[in-house]
Amino acid sequence: MITLTEENYIKAIYHLSKQGAENVNTNALAEAMNTKASSATDMIRKLSEKDYANYKKYKGVTLTETGKRIAINIIRKHRLWEVFLVEKLNFTWDEVHELAEQLEHIKSQKLIDELDIFLGHPTHDPHGDPIPNKDGEITYVEKTLLSQAQVNLRYSCVGVNDSSSEFLQYLNNNNISLGSIIEVMHIEPFDKSINIKANGKLLTVSQSVAKNLYLKKL
Amino acid sequence: MITLTEENYIKAIYHLSKQGAENVNTNALAEAMNTKASSATDMIRKLSEKDYANYKKYKGVTLTETGKRIAINIIRKHRLWEVFLVEKLNFTWDEVHELAEQLEHIKSQKLIDELDIFLGHPTHDPHGDPIPNKDGEITYVEKTLLSQAQVNLRYSCVGVNDSSSEFLQYLNNNNISLGSIIEVMHIEPFDKSINIKANGKLLTVSQSVAKNLYLKKL
DNA sequence: ATAATTATTTAGATTAGTCTAAAAATATAT
DNA sequence: ATATATTTTTAGACTAATCTAAATAATTAT
Numbered sequence: 001m002i003t004l005t006e007e008n009y010i011k012a013i014y015h016l017s018k019q020g021a022e023n024v025n026t027n028a029l030a031e032a033m034n035t036k037a038s039s040a041t042d043m044i045r046k047l048s049e050k051d052y053a054n055y056k057k058y059k060g061v062t063l064t065e066t067g068k069r070i071a072i073n074i075i076r077k078h079r080l081w082e083v084f085l086v087e088k089l090n091f092t093w094d095e096v097h098e099l100a101e102q103l104e105h106i107k108s109q110k111l112i113d114e115l116d117i118f119l120g121h122p123t124h125d126p127h128g129d130p131i132p133n134k135d136g137e138i139t140y141v142e143k144t145l146l147s148q149a150q151v152n153l154r155y156s157c158v159g160v161n162d163s164s165s166e167f168l169q170y171l172n173n174n175n176i177s178l179g180s181i182i183e184v185m186h187i188e189p190f191d192k193s194i195n196i197k198a199n200g201k202l203l204t205v206s207q208s209v210a211k212n213l214y215l216k217k218l
Numbered sequence: 219m220i221t222l223t224e225e226n227y228i229k230a231i232y233h234l235s236k237q238g239a240e241n242v243n244t245n246a247l248a249e250a251m252n253t254k255a256s257s258a259t260d261m262i263r264k265l266s267e268k269d270y271a272n273y274k275k276y277k278g279v280t281l282t283e284t285g286k287r288i289a290i291n292i293i294r295k296h297r298l299w300e301v302f303l304v305e306k307l308n309f310t311w312d313e314v315h316e317l318a319e320q321l322e323h324i325k326s327q328k329l330i331d332e333l334d335i336f337l338g339h340p341t342h343d344p345h346g347d348p349i350p351n352k353d354g355e356i357t358y359v360e361k362t363l364l365s366q367a368q369v370n371l372r373y374s375c376v377g378v379n380d381s382s383s384e385f386l387q388y389l390n391n392n393n394i395s396l397g398s399i400i401e402v403m404h405i406e407p408f409d410k411s412i413n414i415k416a417n418g419k420l421l422t423v424s425q426s427v428a429k430n431l432y433l434k435k436l
Numbered sequence: 437a438t439a440a441t442t443a444t445t446t447a448g449a450t451t452a453g454t455c456t457a458a459a460a461a462t463a464t465a466t
Numbered sequence: 467a468t469a470t471a472t473t474t475t476t477a478g479a480c481t482a483a484t485c486t487a488a489a490t491a492a493t494t495a496t
Contacts (some may be wrong), residue, residue, distance in 0.1 A: 006451065026474055039454055041475055046452090058461060058474060091333035102324050108317050114307035244444055252487065257484055259445055264482090276491060278442060439496080445488070455480075463472070 002106050007074055010052055014071030031064050049122035061214060064090035069136055073171045076132040078104035079125035080115050086126040094128040104214055125173060126161025128178050146194065147210035155215035162212040175199055182215055223325050225292055227251060227261050228270055231281055233291035241278030252353060294350040296322035297343035298333050304344045311344040312386035346377025346396050346432060364412065365428035373400045373433035380430040393417055400433055
C-alpha cells in the first residue's frame with residue numbers, strides 16, 4: 001500500500017523533472033515538499049526500495065515507469081476534480097487547487113472513471129492543463145509564454161504556469177481568463193514589462209506575470 | 219488540527235453511543251475500530267485532552283458537545299457523498315460505503331455546502347439514513363424493524379440497519395430496495411424466520427435479515 | 437464476602453515521517 | 467590543485483498511532 005506522503009513525493013518528483021533536469025535534486029525536492037533535505041533523502045530511499053524511483057546517492061532521483069504511472073494517475077485525478085468543482089459546484093479557478101490536493105488521494109478506480117464520464121471526458125482543467133487519459137497519455141498543445149510572445153501578434157490565453165490563488169486572483173482582477181484575447185502592444189526594454197490589450201483593454205504586466213501566462217497564436 | 223484517526227474514533231463513539239449505552243466501553247470501541255483496547259485507551263485519553271470526549275478511567279467515554287458536532291458533520295459529509303455517488307456517478311447502494319469513508323474526511327466547508335445544493339438538499343442517503351442539515355439537526359422518521367413487524371400488515375422499506383455490501387447484495391438479489399412494499403405473511407415460531415411478500419413475491423427471511431431491515435407502516 | 441473472571445490501564449517497544457546537528461561527498465573559486 | 471563553499475547523507479531524537487505483555491480495577495459467581 002502506498003501512503004499519502006509517498007504519493008505527494010512522487011507527484012513532486014514528477015513535476016520537478018518536467019520543469020528542469022530529469023534528475024531531481026534532494027534540496028529541490030525538500031523545498032517543494034516543505035521539508036528538510038534529510039527527510040527527502042529518507043523518502044527517496046524508501047521510494048527506491050519500493051521501486052517507484054531510481055536513486056544513486058548524491059546523484060538525484062528519477063521516477064521508474066511505475067512511479068511515473070502513479071504520478072500521472074494522481075495528476076489525472078487532481079485535474080478531473082478541479083473540473084468537477086468549477087463546472088458543477090460553482091468554484092472559481094483560484095479556489096480549487098488546494099481542495100483538489102485532498103481529493104486526488106481518494107482511492108477508487110470506478111470513482112475516477114465515472115467522474116470522467118460524468119464530466120464528459122474533459123481534456124483540460126480550469127487552468128488549461130491537460131488531463132491525462134485513462135491510459136496515462138497526455139496531449140500537449142503548443143503554447144507560448146506571454147514573456148516569449150511577439151509584438152503586434154494576437155493570442156488567446158490557454159493556460160497558466162503558476163496556479164496559486166494569488167496569481168489567479170490577479171488575473172481575475174484584470175479580467176483575464178482562459179480564452180481571453182491578448183494582443184502584445186509593446187515590450188519595455190528596461191524592465192521587460194509588457195503592454196498588452198487584454199479583451200480589448202490596455203494593461204501593463206510585469207515579467208513575472210508574463211512568465212506565468214500561456215498563450216496560443218491566433 | 220484534528221487527525222483522520224481522531225475523526226474516525228469520534229465517529230465510532232458517536233455510532234456506538236446511539237445504538238447502546240451512552241457511555242461507550244473501551245473494548246467496544248477497540249472492536250469497532252479494529253484495534254486493541256490499549257490503543258483505544260490511548261486515543262480516548264487524547265480525545266479527552268482535546269476536549270472532544272469526556273473520560274473517567276474505567277467508566278467509558280462520551281462525546282462532548284464539540285465532539286458530537288464533529289461526528290455529525292462527518293456523518294453529514296458521508297451521507298451526502300453517498301447520494302452523489304449513487305445519483306450522479308451510477309454507483310449502487312452496496313458500493314458506496316467504503317468510498318464514502320474516504321470522502322467524508324475531505325476538509326472544505328464550501329465543498330459540502332455546494333454538494334448539498336448540487337444534490338438538491340437530500341434528506342436521506344441511499345440506505346435510508348437521515349442526512350443531518352447544515353446546523354447538525356437530524357430528522358428521524360418513525361421506522362420499525364421487520365423483526366418487530368406485525369403479521370398481515372403492509373409496510374414499505376425505508377432503510378437498513380446493516381449497510382455492508384453483503385447484506386445489500388442479498389437485498390438486491392431478492393429485489394428489495396428503498397420503497398419496496400413488504401407484507402408480513404407469517405412468523406415461524408420455531409426460528410422466528412418470516413414469510414413476507416416483497417413487491418408481490420413470496421420470500422422467507424431469517425431473523426438476522428429481519429433485524430436489519432427498517433419498514434414504515436403503510 | 438471472597439474468589440474467579442473480565443475489562444481496562446500501564447509500560448515499553450515499533451513504524452512512518454519528521455527534525456537538528458554533524459559528517460561526508462561534490463562543486464566552485466582562486 | 468588546493469581550499470572553500472555547497473549539497474547530500476548519516477546519526478540520533480521526537481510524535482502519532484499502534485502493538486504485546488503485565489498490572490490493576492471492576493464485575494460476577496459461588
